[in-house]
Amino acid sequence: MKLIDSVTRMSTLAGILRKEGKSIGLVPTMGYLHEGHASLIGAARKQHDSVILSVFVNPMQFGPKEDFDRYPRDLKRDARIAAEAGADIMFHPSADEMYPQRYATYVNVERLADGLCGSSRPGHFRGVATVVAKLFGITRPHAAYFGRKDAQQVAVIRKMAGDLNMGVKIKVMPTVREKDGLAMSSRNAYMTERERADAAVIYRALRKAESLVMAGQRSSRRIIAAMAQMIAGVPSVKVEYISIVDPEEMSELETVSSDAIVSVAARVGRTRLIDNIEVKG
């Protein structure tokens, strides 16, 4: 596996791969890889001649009081996992490479980026959309792979790629979970063993929502109330939001009428976690 930290080298190589008629799959990550990332690399491996993993803890998508500084980083470990999972290239630029002096350009996806995580993390999705636009420009992928755990991110990126006619297919892979259902996340590393055990209530609440919908419940208000009650039973887990939204537009649904995403953000100690589940009304 090739390690590349220069934007120019990466974009030159992507240009060569394109000229050779190679199909390129991109897996954009912030590193500290886990099985979820490995599954994205594996999915890309099956579809493309060249699989590029990008590892970049993007300062633009962190708020001033967020965890940019303490976000876990381990490039050596990432390189080992990426190579094992089947990546051909690990692109890991510095922030100065990505945002040189007098950087000025931002991509905004309106509406979809406003609710859910967008309201508690202002500017977050602007940072996500901008860095993904840049990564698409640098690596010229035919398709890019994302985990379903970040449902709003997926919706924002899919909208951006379509709206700006980027010609990149957005592929969404199932959330990979721990045995107790907790969604894999690099941020899980922040938690104590106790917090880690408590955090499993988030997925239990999502499964509760699923079973309520399967039993015929269509009222978002009632489903959300049942979930909130369940999570309240674990006092270390503080709900930031529970929302039931349309998967494309991320707009709140009063009634679960067709496809919907039940989405949770919660804090366990200092750790902010998100998760979601798809339901069919």
Place this chain on the structure above:
Amino acid sequence: MKLIDSVTRMSTLAGILRKEGKSIGLVPTMGYLHEGHASLIGAARKQHDSVILSVFVNPMQFGPKEDFDRYPRDLKRDARIAAEAGADIMFHPSADEMYPQRYATYVNVERLADGLCGSSRPGHFRGVATVVAKLFGITRPHAAYFGRKDAQQVAVIRKMAGDLNMGVKIKVMPTVREKDGLAMSSRNAYMTERERADAAVIYRALRKAESLVMAGQRSSRRIIAAMAQMIAGVPSVKVEYISIVDPEEMSELETVSSDAIVSVAARVGRTRLIDNIEVKG
């Protein structure tokens, strides 16, 4: 010359051209072509296997009180001029093709887009950057050609293309002028014969600036004052701004120390005109 109005057809064709190893030059315009546009097509013709002219009066870059509705349009004439100048494809999508229902994505170039035309036309350069990002996505050009008359537009697009790693070279061609020096513009068609004659004072004022700089004048304030005085001699021409700026960042220069752009926006009757000249301090 091929006429294409479908975004899907255009992007499919661009993909095929790319796969065949063809070099693509794009000339983005709002149509109602004049000799300036023809010179851009000619320049692209010399460098590329395929020359695409886009004709799209982009509603996103017009303010609510601006001239979107009366902007001159004549696709037949455009097609004739484009074919004569050497274009292979004229891409002329509808606004619904470019901005379908639930369109949500906008590209902002900060700083550079704030001053000059940006302050009198809020949102204008957001519309320009967004549509150009889309046109780059659809037509996949190796290079795109713009006229120097729109100096701030060129700076904004060049910054965007670099910041978002679009891999598109931005080529800037000299302003083509009428015999009396008036910069060619589709908007010149708005003017009466009398206004048309009066408008020539704009270029005379720019030449005045040039001769002052050549004579050693370095104070932007003094150069601007001399220009304003000259234009004031033609009462039908109302100055909106006269600015001396850095060509890359479009920031105002108090002193003409190295490369600078002397830029004018003025109204002649209902017609808003812009022009500029490069000077070396």
